[in-house]
Amino acid sequence: VAFAGVMFHLMIGSVYAWSVFTNPIAKQNGWAESSVALAFSIAIFFLGMSAAFMGKVVEKIGPRLTGTIASFLYGTGTIMTGWAIHQNSIWLLYLSYGVIGGLGLGAGYVTPVSTIIKWFPDKRGLATGLAIMGFGFAAMLTGPVAQQLMASVGLEQTFYLLGTFYFVIMLLAAQFIVRPNLALSSITENSISQKKGTRLTRGPELTANQALKTKSFTFLWIM
Template structure:
């Protein structure tokens, strides 16, 4: 008889891993102190973050395959080594004022650790919670979204007490120790380990009745439809994240202090949006959820253009950020529903390349058009148009999957 491991312990380990690597979103806390100590340009320091996100997205495709081949414990361990080492070496780069080392340490090595750590728990948790896919995945990815709220204050306290470089030494060691311990608990369920009642309850989530390999999945129009939808969702969201404060001040009479408070609230909506939308998707289905996300995106983007009332403007941004967070938590479950969980880690990794692309396109598009035109109107119109295109793709995919599900259920 197979001894059943506690799936909630495994989920907790996955959430812990994401809480550690999610500290990357607190990079802005370090930007000012690093600039002050080294004399580097602020744009140069900020580029380290962009580089880390780029390598996260690009390495996720490769790391996703490793999850399937060697298991999540191995990739979680790789993540702990790379991310911990990258953060530690960042302290050395700052201490010695070597900008190239900052990019190598935080951007490349740390980015590889981020990619490995991001894909490690997601597909594993979906396998452990086939009956609650959305809720379980939402909890894990919510940890990534909320991490900055914890890392920011802790980092500020450490920098005030020990200095910038030493803070990175401390965080690097801490991340490594916590992550490598958590990684040892993240394991795939063995055959017949899950109760039959759980498997039976989960059976209705499959939309196609298929269990594809990653190579088979990427050859389908469904994969590229989902890639495009994810890319558009993240392009819009990450651009708004990068410019929420100046946009609110420019388009309404919102003060800088109020805008700063708003940015903190946006972080909460980004985090909770991951959990709420993913949980909702367990009840209404992933296709309807993604279509609803794009409908809300379009309505709220129009609201940003038309409304100059600060409170309503801020509320629209909050709802947009909840949709941004939703994209991350709903997409892996959607992939599992469409392609099965056979090589879900690899398939999810391939889709995350859209994150790398969106991280470059969104903020650059918004900042460039604002620099040339001195307003955000054109960019918001562009975002409305591409969200409308994504909605059309989403609805078409929804209809195609409904027909396939009818065939499966016959």
């Protein structure tokens, strides 16, 4: 499950390599670089907006299904980016890479993280940190690969190939991102509490509005 989560984040983390494409797209289509860069900003905006509510969706329909949806959205958005370049349509670029791809990013970001922490209740920080590491590490891998592809097959075909690759890998990884059995989770938590010589304690359950008013939320928001 942890490895599948890392692979998932390696795929969606490729969004941070957008700067590799900015200049080639602008030159080929005669667009301003700032206009092309806006597609990245839209994608990150929809990443944040969709991630804000995807946690509840993951809990409701399960990580495997949300992971599958994320693979469709991000893969389709990347492939459609190549089509937008072919059609010389900046608005189609914003829709494909920005909106559709951004929604896939949000769903793909939350799904592994919210699931992995349930498998490692005693090492939640380490487990989620490793998964998110894939998200940040992806740009270093995607950049050279994308440049190689653009030089060999062309700009549009690069997005077709990358989008297909992202879709396949994410779809396969999503099948392994599943929630642990509840009984197993209970046994694991009990064993952890026995090792520590104390019972696990949980903080008070807060509503969304109550959580927004806490000092912890304010501190995290400032960070």
